[in-house]
Amino acid sequence: MANLKEIRNRISSVSSTMQITSAMKMVSAAKLKKAQDAITAMRPYSNKLTELLQDLSATLDADSGSKYAEQRPINKVLLVAITSNRGLCGAFNSNIIKQVGHLMNDTYKGKSVSVLAIGKKANDAFSKSNLVVANESDVFDDLTFENVERVANAIMTMFEEGEYDRVDIVYNSFKNAATQIVMTEQFLPIKPIEGDANNNLDYIFEPSKLEIVETLIPKSLKTQLFKSVRDSFASEHGARMTAMHKATDNATELRDQLKLTYNKARQAAITNEILEIVGGAEALNS
């Protein structure tokens, strides 16, 4: 039977861990709410932008000659891995790292693959093998469109200059607080936009249809990256909330078990003492 003091120490350490995990859960729940609102807030913009692009490209020739649509033989690939800056969020980061590894070893086997890390965890995982070309983890410090736009511009310039022939984004897409889906999205070259040919309003275009499409395409790319980062941010808090909830549950279970063992040990000690006294008294009487 374990010693009483030892069990008491363990109970108090489990209880204090439980307090920490439940506090972290609360914090994540609050941040998740904010992050979710942010996703909802940007939805009108991205929907309108896609709608507009569809309206326009329906009446435009299939090949608008955009520099971002250029299909080149794939030799150099850039993977944008979006993870979190902090751990303690379950399989959130390792799922991304696994998926990037899978892409490197299977899909893009034999090609030169580089990683652009958004999030410290991705940087930590890939910097050892010298794959990281840029670490943009600080966008999470201040998650605004301007900051993400800067990263998107850098990626677009690299693609334009032929440094990379293909860019993919790997991120956790937000389904609900408990579920994140690892997504791999093609970023560049852009996929041909499928237009809705029925929608042929007689628009006035200023300056010209082609020029409008060409200003809209970079915008939609930036919005796509911004959406991915925001999704990942909300997913991170969802994942952390679930992980911490489970940790709290486990700690409760462990504490209950320990309490039971403690009480058993205490009772056994008392029984022992009584036995000794009774035994002593018996010896005196006889």
Added chain:
Amino acid sequence: MYLEIVSPEATLFSSEVDSVVVPGVKGEFEMLNNHAPIVSTLKEGTVRIKVHTQTHIVYDELHSDIEPHFEDQKVLTLNIKSGTVESKDNKVIVLAD
């Protein structure tokens, strides 16, 4: 006509208005009711919204980027860096960033 101004971060404005002036790349222009369908890119400048005279504006509920004009409280202004405007069927959408 109905005007909606959206940015990547939020919906800035959404209401029935009399007219709106936007800074088009080829020059500023105004859109009134029943404007022909138009799509235009915008350059840096000010969007000026003229709200219905009878509409009561709740200034506290406006997005912080939108400010009433100093001369006329029924005119609201918003500074943008660039953007796109689309108008069809009396509905104007400004994508501002």
